[in-house]
Amino acid sequence: MIEGALWRRWVFYNIPLILFVFVLLFPFYWMIVTTFRPDGELYLPWNAPNYMPFWTNNPTFEHILYLFEETNFARWMLNTMFIALVSTVISLFCGVLAGYALARLNFPYAGGMGTAIFITYLVPQTLLFIPLAEIIRNFQLGDTPWALILTYPTFLIPFCTWLMMGYFKAIPKELEECARIDGASRWKAMVYIIIPVAVPGILSSGIIAFTLSWNEFIYALVFLSSPDQKTVPVGVTSELIRGDVFFWGPLMAGALLGSIPVAIVYSFFVEHYVAGLTGSVKG
Amino acid sequence: MAVTALSAAESKRLSPRLRKLEDERWLAMALLAPTAILLGLFIAYPFFEGVLLSLSSTRVGEPGHFVGLKNFYKIWDDSIFRHTVWNTFYYTAVTTVFKLALGLWLAILLNRHFRGKAIIRAFILLPFIIPTVLSTFAWKWMFDPTFSVINWTLFQLGLITTRINWLGDPDLAMTSIIIINIWRGVPFFAITLLAGLQTISPELHEAAAIDGARPWQRFWHVTWPLLMPVTLVVVLFSVIQTFADFQLVYVMTGGGPANATHLFATYAYQLGIGTGLLSEGAAISLAMFPFLFIIVVVQLLYIRRVETR
Numbered sequence: 001m002i003e004g005a006l007w008r009r010w011v012f013y014n015i016p017l018i019l020f021v022f023v024l025l026f027p028f029y030w031m032i033v034t035t036f037r038p039d040g041e042l043y044l045p046w047n048a049p050n051y052m053p054f055w056t057n058n059p060t061f062e063h064i065l066y067l068f069e070e071t072n073f074a075r076w077m078l079n080t081m082f083i084a085l086v087s088t089v090i091s092l093f094c095g096v097l098a099g100y101a102l103a104r105l106n107f108p109y110a111g112g113m114g115t116a117i118f119i120t121y122l123v124p125q126t127l128l129f130i131p132l133a134e135i136i137r138n139f140q141l142g143d144t145p146w147a148l149i150l151t152y153p154t155f156l157i158p159f160c161t162w163l164m165m166g167y168f169k170a171i172p173k174e175l176e177e178c179a180r181i182d183g184a185s186r187w188k189a190m191v192y193i194i195i196p197v198a199v200p201g202i203l204s205s206g207i208i209a210f211t212l213s214w215n216e217f218i219y220a221l222v223f224l225s226s227p228d229q230k231t232v233p234v235g236v237t238s239e240l241i242r243g244d245v246f247f248w249g250p251l252m253a254g255a256l257l258g259s260i261p262v263a264i265v266y267s268f269f270v271e272h273y274v275a276g277l278t279g280s281v282k283g
Numbered sequence: 284m285a286v287t288a289l290s291a292a293e294s295k296r297l298s299p300r301l302r303k304l305e306d307e308r309w310l311a312m313a314l315l316a317p318t319a320i321l322l323g324l325f326i327a328y329p330f331f332e333g334v335l336l337s338l339s340s341t342r343v344g345e346p347g348h349f350v351g352l353k354n355f356y357k358i359w360d361d362s363i364f365r366h367t368v369w370n371t372f373y374y375t376a377v378t379t380v381f382k383l384a385l386g387l388w389l390a391i392l393l394n395r396h397f398r399g400k401a402i403i404r405a406f407i408l409l410p411f412i413i414p415t416v417l418s419t420f421a422w423k424w425m426f427d428p429t430f431s432v433i434n435w436t437l438f439q440l441g442l443i444t445t446r447i448n449w450l451g452d453p454d455l456a457m458t459s460i461i462i463i464n465i466w467r468g469v470p471f472f473a474i475t476l477l478a479g480l481q482t483i484s485p486e487l488h489e490a491a492a493i494d495g496a497r498p499w500q501r502f503w504h505v506t507w508p509l510l511m512p513v514t515l516v517v518v519l520f521s522v523i524q525t526f527a528d529f530q531l532v533y534v535m536t537g538g539g540p541a542n543a544t545h546l547f548a549t550y551a552y553q554l555g556i557g558t559g560l561l562s563e564g565a566a567i568s569l570a571m572f573p574f575l576f577i578i579v580v581v582q583l584l585y586i587r588r589v590e591t592r
Contacts (some may be wrong), residue, residue, distance in 0.1 A: 017389075021407065030421055031418075097315070101314035107311035122575070123575075150321070157318050217414075217415065217529065233414050274408070281513065
């Protein structure tokens with residue numbers, strides 16, 4: 001990279017980068033400060049004197065306690081975790097198999113199937129939520145976790161398949177042929193040779209699928225109704241706002257705690273996440 | 284790796300089911316079956332049902348009958364729906380331009396060696412990782428009319444003298460939503476474009492620099508054309524997601540004030556689920572389909588072109 005004097009580096013690179021990081025992270029800082037700020041400080045108007053918005057000297061756990069004592073927050077966390085994990089596993093299973101078939105097998109209509117999966121990759125949840133709600137009700141799945149576990153794969157499978165196709169295509173054909181010459185069946189060559197090589201791709205798809213299911217909102221909002229069944233995003237939205245009254249302390253505490261599982265998974269697998277993200281747009 | 288090699292004699296003893304899987308066509312069918320069943324049941328079937336629903340007069344608890352295109356005529360005459368169409372295009376266009384420009388800028392800032400690069404890159408993606416609804420609540424609290432930290436900062440800097448009612452005014456509410464969408468989308472653009480930038484050989488830049496190209500010329504004539512394939516795919520993905528957005532508007536304004544910030548999805552939700560006019564709601568979401576279809580076709584044609592190159 002061609003860079004000039006020190007002051008130029010600061011003006012053109014460091015200062016803009018610091019500004020970007022500040023703006024991108026400030027809302028999370030604000031979430032944390034609000035979570036630990038007592039109500040008395042929280043509801044000072046913005047133009048009140050000696051209002052100190054960026055720090056609090058009286059940190060409190062009252063909002064977090066409120067979440068666990070007055071709402072079903074713990075239950076929502078468990079629900080979301082269960083739904084996200086099961087739908088991720090289902091999607092990985094389907095996506096890995098389908099990705100393998102589309103990337104490495106010759107069969108009639110392979111191109112058409114690939115295109116069909118790509119098109120479903122681009123179908124947003126908001127296109128189908130009303131008829132899907134009817135179908136879920138007809139299948140007697142309404143207000144159960146299975147309504148989400150079975151519908152989340154509709155946007156996760158196409159994504160996993162697409163990403164896995166990329167990984168499978170990059171594995172040399174010879175690897176499989178060697179195993180076949182040694183007498184392994186097609187099935188065994190796939191399970192014991194090719195899939196283990198593609199583990200980084202499986203991890204990437206799994207992590208992204210997990211974060212996508214944790215993020216999903218409209219299906220959870222429409223398909224679930226009883227407070228016990230809700231996921232974190234829906235529970236926080238529907239139970240911590242009563243009419244026009246927002247319980248900002250518990251709301252921010254819920255937003256913070258609800259983000260933590262995703263943040264932990266992400267922090268352990270940043271490289272896989274980034275690889276998956278960039279792989280998903282390679283086409 | 285544990286490879287169980289089978290001798291010729293052993294493979295003859297394979298069960299008939301496994302022997303069938305030796306045929307590529309049977310194996311492909313078996314591997315694609317779970318995907319086909321799930322996608323068929325929960326995408327193809329609802330799509331078909333949605334079309335039927337939008338052509339009927341169904342309401343909640345009131346099975347309807349076939350009414351032809353009546354729902355579509357009705358929403359076309361609905362001034363809120365027309366405003367919704369305009370909003371969706373405006374929202375998608377403005378946010379995409381900003382996400383691309385800022386994302387590219389951020390990608391260029393990150394595309395060099397400096398200390399702490401890995402950590403900064405990891406932190407930058409946070410807005411994209413954290414569930415949208417949860418981070419949007421943080422923004423809603425920041426835009427709160429009475430307790431806004433943004434107003435406080437602007438006031439302390441002497442830029443304003445009275446409060447700005449961010450979510451109470453139609454134009455300002457739209458602007459707020461656009462800001463949050465850009466905030467959430469920039470990391471995605473930056474990280475994917477950064478991956479594209481890293482495939483461009485620095486030697487090209489050096490060669491151009493030796494030939495006397497200014498930094499701006501180097502960007503415009505070297506970086507930008509080489510980055511084009513990745514850029515187009517990222518933009519198309521983002522356009523589809525933004526066009527069909529729901530969560531952000533639902534949390535920030537619920538479509539208000541006075542239905543001024545509705546997008547297709549939020550208006551469909553309000554009519555279909557909120558007031559129970561299922562068939563009209565289905566018609567509004569399906570009205571997204573032609574636009575999405577055009578975007579997908581453009582994308583497919585483009586990918587074909589790249590693949591045959």
